[in-house]
Amino acid sequence: MAHHDFWDVHGIGFVLAMCFFPRLTLLFSSVATGGFFWWLGWLLTPRLLVAILASSAYWHTNPILVVVTWLWALIGEGAEKGAANQTRQ
Numbered sequence: 001m002a003h004h005d006f007w008d009v010h011g012i013g014f015v016l017a018m019c020f021f022p023r024l025t026l027l028f029s030s031v032a033t034g035g036f037f038w039w040l041g042w043l044l045t046p047r048l049l050v051a052i053l054a055s056s057a058y059w060h061t062n063p064i065l066v067v068v069t070w071l072w073a074l075i076g077e078g079a080e081k082g083a084a085n086q087t088r089q
Helices: 012-020 022-028 036-044 046-058 063-088
Strands: none
Touching (some): 022 036, 022 046, 036 046
16 A cells, blocks of 8 residues: 555645534535445544545654544544533533
């Protein structure tokens, strides 16, 4: 399997779109789509789906980018769920 550098394939606009609009970016970009679990991830936890896809595609060429993606995914999902729980109370 050939390893691609993230920056050879995507630019800063793609990174910003993934940060602010992960579902739309996943849906309309050239990111690989999949079966049931891809769509489940897209529907329930798009940030985690982005982190998993980044890990599988770019770990060998951009490990720092992948680690930052996982931090963003875990912190973002936690903050989003925490805010939702706080507004329900």
